[in-house]
Amino acid sequence: MTDTSLIRLIAGSQRELKEDLDLSPLQAIDRLQKLHARFKEDWISAPWIVLPDTYCIPATMSVPEMLDAIAEHGEPCGIVGMALLNDGTARVLKILFKKDKKSRDAVNKSAATAWEIYLKRAREINDLFGGKKDA
Numbered sequence: 001m002t003d004t005s006l007i008r009l010i011a012g013s014q015r016e017l018k019e020d021l022d023l024s025p026l027q028a029i030d031r032l033q034k035l036h037a038r039f040k041e042d043w044i045s046a047p048w049i050v051l052p053d054t055y056c057i058p059a060t061m062s063v064p065e066m067l068d069a070i071a072e073h074g075e076p077c078g079i080v081g082m083a084l085l086n087d088g089t090a091r092v093l094k095i096l097f098k099k100d101k102k103s104r105d106a107v108n109k110s111a112a113t114a115w116e117i118y119l120k121r122a123r124e125i126n127d128l129f130g131g132k133k134d135a
Contacts, residue, residue, distance in 0.1 A: 047081025
């Protein structure tokens with residue numbers, strides 16, 4: 001059931017945002033922490049809040065540190081997370097809080113970077129355990 005719920009959440013988050021979500025920093029943090037707890041076993045690493053300059057706040061950071069980061073880097077743009085589904089496939093979750101181009105670009109950049117890091121690590125593991133033979 002958890003896997004199905006996560007797949008639906010990931011699919012639903014792909015829809016274009018029609019208007020900004022009116023979230024305070026604490027509401028954004030609460031949303032992140034609830035998401036992290038609900039799918040705790042599925043995350044490749046803890047999901048994170050993306051700020052306008054692409055600074056990332058992981059769900060595991062303390063709330064006072066999160067609030068300090070938001071004060072320094074700007075209002076949350078959205079959430080990104082990497083999940084490993086039961087079938088062994090990895091998926092990126094992107095949840096936008098704001099519909100403007102800068103916010104969307106920050107979330108997309110964070111998601112793309114996370115995906116690149118995941119693929120690089122997967123290739124390294126594959127090479128380490130016999131995917132690549134020495135010449």
